[in-house]
Amino acid sequence: MSEVFISGIVVFVLAAFVGLEVISKVPPTLHTPLMSGANAISGITIVGAVIAAGISEGTFAAILGFLAVTAATINVVGGFLVTDRMLEMFKKKPGRG
Amino acid sequence: MTELLYLGAAVLFIFGLKQLSSPRTARKGNMLASVGMLIAVVVTLANMENIGWGPIIAGLAVGGGVGAALALRVKMTAMPELVAAFNGFGGVASALVALAEIERWEALFDNETGVVVALSLAIGSVTFSGSFVAFGKLNGSIPGRPILLPAGQVVNALLAVAIAAVAVWAISADNALAYWIVVGLALVLGVLAVIPIGGADMPVVISLLNSCSGVAAAMAGFVINNSALIIGGALVGAAGFILTVLMGEAMNRTIANVLFSGFGAVTSGPVTTGDKPVKKATADDVAIALAYAENVIVVPGYGLAVAQAQHAVREMATALEERGVNVDYAIHPVAGRMPGHMNVLLAEADVPYDQLLDLDQSNPRFPQTDVVLIIGANDVVNPSARDDETSTIYGMPILEVDLATTVVVVKRSLSPGFAGIDNPLFYQDGTMMFFSDGKAAVESVIAALGNV
Incomplete structure (x- = not known):
């Protein structure tokens, strides 16, 4: 295996542990927005999509890239917006601590 | 440099997820994560050479438009x-x-x-x-x-x-x-x-x-x-x-x-509700019970959301609070259509999140609760899950509403819930059954409260 690939695995495993730790204590009240927000972050694949779409214009690969950018952008833009819409409604009762 | 900026984006994702775990900071967390995403995309674009902008811009425009439209309209x-x-x-x-x-x-x-x-x-x-x-x-x-x-x-x-x-x-x-x-x-x-x-x-x-x-x-x-x-x-x-x-x-x-x-493929036999007697209640009965209570806990189920009754429930709670009644909501983790969904629906109706109790917070409170009002929930308040080892839902965590003094169940009929089993709660001494659509029921209780 190449050095690059191995360091990729290291990053992957460490990031996975961070993900496990960050989420372990979430009140049930936030499960739905959290799922929606995490889902928006998984749209990070938009970065790969942009690279794929831009690198080979005029070819079939660029068409696939365009479709990837479209799908990933729906995921990212829609995901963050709808999460914000949900969280905007969460209010604390005035004067109750 | 690109790698460092990507790392910065990743750090924003981590902070974002962390803050999404607390109601106070959740909205900011979501924004941080979205800024991280923006940085990642901009850095990528800035770093590319000889690129064809056509497919990228088209994809971003179409995807952004569709995503925003779906998110804002849903x-x-x-x-x-x-x-x-x-x-x-x-x-x-x-x-x-x-x-x-x-x-x-x-x-x-x-x-x-x-x-x-x-x-x-x-x-x-x-x-x-x-x-x-x-x-x-x-x-x-x-x-x-x-x-x-x-x-x-x-x-x-x-x-x-x-x-x-x-x-x-x-x-x-x-x-x-x-x-x-x-x-x-x-x-x-x-x-x-x-x-x-x-x-x-x-x-x-x-x-x-x-x-x-x-x-x-x-x-x-x-x-x-x-x-x-x-x-x-x-x-x-x-x-x-x-x-x-x-x-x-x-x-x-x-x-x-x-x-x-294949849950639900568990074909339970026909439910024998039999002719066991239930105590039927009218809107007036319920209004009186609620108005003279000290502590009321509302248990909303998905039936409440289907009936779009969240706003009516909020109105009823406000009317009760004006009379000095303490109203809280007990939310079972699967109360909505997904965990936390009911909290979102109640938040939409302006119910403050600190009035929403989860399973562990609400169960110790039921013995001191005067009236529990159950709207559109069934399996999650079924005592069989605790008492009946032969039940298909035995062991499922439930809201132990049967420990409260009075239980009011708003339900269209005695039909069983998702799990397809009978609910002994309905036949218990302290239980009143109010057969009605969730929204109509709450509205009639609000009207009746005016006369109490």
Whole structure:
């Protein structure tokens, strides 16, 4: 295996542990927005999509890239917006601590 | 420099997820994460040379427009299917990135790259088709009941083996067609894996597929050797997995159980509600009980959301609070259509989140509660889950409302809930049954409160 690939695995495993730790204590009240927000972050694949779409214009690969950018952008833009819409409604009762 | 900026984006994702775990900071967390995403995209664009802007701008414009339109228009009750759909788009994007790489290099990969290409294709495609089957089941275009196929598990296992075998062929022969076959088989597997699962279990499935879409993104990251994808994908993969386990625990089901048992396929015999007597109540009875209570806990179920009664409930609670009654809400983890969904629906009706009690907070309170008002919930308040070892829901965590002095159940009829079993709570001494549609019931109670 190449050095690059191995360091990729290291990053992957460490990031996975961070993900496990960050989420372990979430009140049930936030499960739905959290799922929606995490889902928006998984749209990070938009970065790969942009690279794929831009690198080979005029070819079939660029068409696939365009479709990837479209799908990933729906995921990212829609995901963050709808999460914000949900969280905007969460209010604390005035004067109750 | 690019790598450092990607790292900055990843740090924002981590802070974002952390802050999303607390109601006070959640909104800011979501914004931080979205800023991280923006940085990652801008850095990528700035770093590319000789690029064709056409497909990128077109994709960003179309995707941004569609995503924003869906997000801003969706009704809060339809949130579960929207998350499923967004998740499907994320999955297919990762698969498409891998396909574009296959076209670009004519499938000439070294072995390790071949493996991650195949994994992005397979996981991304399963996520895509599985998410859209979940979407269909949730919005009613596919029957929500479990659709059991003959030898379904065997077929799925064979499909998984076939995917692995074709992937090995694709990698060893550098064959683009074989990679496309992986996509086709994985799409079929996604459909067949989700179709036998009942609508009630869909939240766990979506959460698991959310985790998968993270892993697919990370695999795509290995393909194009991009650390932002690897970190972001791994974060969501792990976080989504934890969330799935938490949801499963709340429903007293393991993930394996959800995936392989076909819940609801457990055909319970005809429910014998018999002719056991129940105490029927009118709106006036309920209004009097509520008005003279000190502590009231409302237990909302999905029936309440279907009836769009959240706003009416909020109005009723305000009327009671003006009389000095202490009103709280006990939310079972699976009260809505997905964990936390009921909290969103109540938040939409301006119920402050600190009045929403979870399972552990509410159960110790029921013995000191004068009136529990149950609207559209059934299985989650069924004492059989605690008392009857022969019950199919035995062991499921419930809200122990039967410990309260008086229980008012608002329900259309005595029909059983999802689990298809009778509920002894209805025949208990302190229970009043108010047979009505949820919204009409609450509105009539509000009217009756005016006369108490």
